Amino acid sequence: MPGSLPLNAEACWPKDVGIVALEIYFPSQYVDQAELEKYDGVDAGKYTIGLGQAKMGFCTDREDINSLCMTVVQNLMERHSLSYDCIGRLEVGTETIIDKSKSVKTNLMQLFEESGNTDIEGIDTTNACYGGTAAVFNAVNWIESSSWDGLRGTHMQHAYDFYKPDMLSEYPIVDGKLSIQCYLSALDRCYSVYRKKIYAQWQKEGNDRDFTLNDFGFMIFHSPYCKLVQKSVARMLLNDFLNDQNRDKNSIYSGLEAFGDVKLEDTYFDRDVEKAFMKASSELFNQKTKASLLVSNQNGNMYTSSVYGSLASVLAQYSPQQLAGKRIGVFSYGSGLAATLYSLKVTQDATPGSALDKIIASLCDLKSRLDSRTCVAPDVFAENMKLREDTHHLVSYIPQSSIDSLFEGTWYLVRVDEKHRRTYARRPSPNDDTLDEGVGLVHSSTATEHIPSPAKKVPRLPATAAEPEAAVISNGEH
């Protein structure tokens, strides 16, 4: 059930979700297309009739995608007298990329600073001119779903902690110290919001107690490097400690009394606090988090998939019985920045053939897969990194590396042609009956006509019907 609805409210779709306001911005100068025809020396009518264009607006070097979006958002808020405090989702559909990592959405968070509202979901979404529609659909879905008031703590903020403005480089610009501070403060904020929401929910259910780390069976994190994750568990314990009115009665906090008056925002680089809380949380870390670091420890930072690699690590190392019914806390963080702390509830049924049993079984070979990899000498690794740096953006490029070292079933780049078009092929998988080559030709014709029947998708079952093919891990405590 959503955190703040009365218990007896029907969990039904809101009706008639749609567009209630629309703000449009365009620049203040334009070029006349009839004049431009003359200037360009083309036939009269080429633009004005052939394209049907009378005037064309353009931006000077004073405007970029961030400024355009800030303008139109602020105009919308002002024109309709909306409160920044009431916005729960904001997503940007754009194909104007000026940073390969930091979203326009995080820049827009500058507009919300005065209100203090940072609990706003959504980032950027991209595919040419379709992005706006994707964002509209995502917004409608969000309002119709339980997410609008879901059990999540989200914190988004404009920060230049780690970003990729150099479009030719595969590497980021990083402000190391700011990055740590942003990460920890985002964790503080997200955990605080999450804790308050679940506390309110428990209150309604007649359960009057605070939420703590103990209420997570497992706690997994975005894992750029494992040490940060240990520090994160310690950080959450610090949050619990400062939140606990009766902390002197709790044995886990013994020896920490000296820190009773610290403020979170003063402690990002406080080594005494860090050391003390890492020590105090080491058992919690071992129980709830350590196993989740398998993939991160063995493979390194996987960026967007990092925290899901942590989830896979947990599922690969515990039995269905150990996982059944547990609450898994998940902290996801992206620089620039966007972060959410949410929870997954593992289903109860751990019997053979259950959905939980199946997902566990599908990951049981994770360790052996990691161990089956090939160790490469550092100098060869360095050569590979140099080769990528030098070639990743080239046209008319044929990769030099062997395909024999790839796992079976792996797709690989065959070549990049003179127009930057990429062709792929696949190393045959053990599942293949035939050699799977040559699927990789660039397709320039439309696919064979196949009109799906309107009922092609498995129809959604009404709530009163038998339990559908169940989710194994559901989205929190609705």
Place this chain on the structure above:
Amino acid sequence: MPGSLPLNAEACWPKDVGIVALEIYFPSQYVDQAELEKYDGVDAGKYTIGLGQAKMGFCTDREDINSLCMTVVQNLMERHSLSYDCIGRLEVGTETIIDKSKSVKTNLMQLFEESGNTDIEGIDTTNACYGGTAAVFNAVNWIESSSWDGLRGTHMQHAYDFYKPDMLSEYPIVDGKLSIQCYLSALDRCYSVYRKKIYAQWQKEGNDRDFTLNDFGFMIFHSPYCKLVQKSVARMLLNDFLNDQNRDKNSIYSGLEAFGDVKLEDTYFDRDVEKAFMKASSELFNQKTKASLLVSNQNGNMYTSSVYGSLASVLAQYSPQQLAGKRIGVFSYGSGLAATLYSLKVTQDATPGSALDKIIASLCDLKSRLDSRTCVAPDVFAENMKLREDTHHLVSYIPQSSIDSLFEGTWYLVRVDEKHRRTYARRPSPNDDTLDEGVGLVHSSTATEHIPSPAKKVPRLPATAAEPEAAVISNGEH
């Protein structure tokens, strides 16, 4: 109501939506971190203990973000014996951008070609390492919402019609002919799927007739240039014509008999068909589409906001009474490619003070705003474009253009510093009490602590309560 549910099904959230399967891919080679410490000449333990990293996987030049995603998706499908025909949504969260326009998702559509399933929502979503979580949330919302089986025709396909692989350029690579073909075939496919879905819905309601353009009060399109939109209306009429079993009885088709046996996929560049159907559809175009081209004609291609500029154009030029209760068809297209045809239903209440009245009123100054712009000579326009080309990616850059020409209330770029960090300020708006300068400093500290109460957002009203602040334009025919 969704297209294929029985009429008596309760429109409620499915329960326990979550993760039922998880596939992870990592490359087959790694470098040992203890060895790398020696090779890099750093202290022993810097990586293995300081970061907690034992091994680090890496990719050769044979793998890129497309191949990684294709591998993991195909592995997931195979390991769990999933049918490509049953997938309704696929979204990619990544911060690895190798094309500024064409999403990884469209590359993944290569995997679906054999099945013929192209009706798969979702594109890419980006903000550093948070993208995977954004995609998970969007997927959960989609399943919980009416979108899972909504009245939409979506068509996604891998194509290199228009894309931006040159990371330093603001301009795309375009295959003009392929682009037109892709656009028209996407329109054919989307309209066909949409029409079949609404036909099935009508059948269930006892309404046995085909859907045609006439059933749209307005039909708006992604509008890169106005001529294409005229051709699009003609294209939809061609679709209606070929779909009509009794076309000889319909006067709108008189004179078109010769085209009775054409196949859609043979006519993309058939000038006779184009000419004949543009003529036959000109009245439909005038009634349902022409007004939507105001912004496009006056401002040019707005990319992701193009079709919403078309929506604004309609709302700005018709009265609440003329719009109330109408069905607005919307065709959104993004190269690479992703497209959807969906519909918006305008609310019935057109009285003063109604939500419809308010949104119309908010857009009534659209024409005058467009007319208030400044006309700039072509040579000045060309200089501005050159300036942008030369400077849009520079560091330590201070824009040269005047801010005086900007509309009031417009945000603008103050400078780009030596670390690519961008600072903005705003031209005061008429609404401002005080001069709004200097908000633009780069924020490197966390915002003031503000913990929102759990009930800060307007709680979702139960379906049985009074009509909430209504959507003006709702998401189709649920």
